Amino acid sequence: MSLQKPQLTDAYSMILEAIDVGVYRPGDRLVESELAERFGVSRTPIREALQRLETQSLLARDGRSLIVASLDHNQMAELYVVRRELEGLAARLAARHATEEEVRILRDMVEEDNALKDNPRALSRANRRFHKQIHLASHNRYLVQQLDLVHRTMALMATTSLAAQGRGAIAQSEHDAIVRAIAARDEAAADAALREHISVAFMTRLKQDAARRQDEG
Template identity: 85%
Template sequence: MPRSQTNNKDAYHLILEAIDMGIYKPGDRLVESDLAERFGVSRTPIREALQRLETQSLLERDGRSLIVASLDHNQMAELYVVRRELEGLAARLAARHATDEEVRVLRDMVEADDALVDDPVALSRANRRFHEQIHLASHNRYLVQQLDLVHRTMALMATTSLAAQGRGEIAQSEHRGIVEAISARDEEAAAEALRDHISIAFMTRLKQDAGRRERG
């Protein structure tokens, strides 16, 4: 692979990871020279990466500047509708296609993540890995691509629903139910369990936002 293509790929994923980790939050301005210095790459791949992120609606224009995009209430609701259906489909296909080894990995993830329920940031990262493992277990590359885009857009939300009081333990219980349905090869139960999981996460986030508005 030519060096320019490698740099472009690296710059894109480095910026995306920084947004996902909250280093750059919605509304933050991204400057080519600052990013190039931070990540140790030239400005050309940074520029190409920013253009790609803008095309994906992860960045937006503020005059001549590019800033990390933010989601309004309607955009968030639309995103959760799409996520709920796609995640449900992934669980259904995982129940059909996942290997025994993939099911064991999912079960091990849930057990390991129980230790993170008091650390919302770490649990959020683990939660994403868990969902990505289900996506892969669906054995459908096109679905994986669409869910990857959905999860990238989720990074535009400044907080995680897992930060809500008690949500971590409840989410872990929901994860266990999803894995058990996949392990039992019950496609309908797996799809329903994951759709319900996403719906509860959405309701939790709505309550968080309502609380912030009230305090504001």
């Protein structure tokens, strides 16, 4: 007999996915009745999912309404510091613990994702899948949990750094270097390659934000 996921988990996952893919963006108001209709569930699991997302700081209060939270400059910088440390550790542990099959999967992902270099939205989804695979290859459940929280919070950024001109090709080259280090079982090189990858992504995002402020000014 197959077991169905609890309805709360479904509602939570569906709302989180909608935020992640940009259906709901930072500042957008979330209304129970509208969400229930969109996702075809009752308002009770929607309400519980919203409470859970608010507890995780993915939603914020605006008066009596709940809106998708946004990150200011300092919060974004803090998030990238944590992400760089945790991702580097994941790469280091993956170099130590990944099975040969997991390494092959990572290689295949890099090869397949090369076709998406000029499609930022699709490459962003592929990028999340690639990083998740490294997290799993670390074989450390507690690290995976913390990285899941970090990546959920990344969804609060309105744009992807992969939308920057030429970033897709550079990111793919960085992914290739990461996988090569993991395959070589070089823990230090894997750690350094992934840290550098996150640092370049952060610098790219800072440039994007600076350009946006200039346009708005």
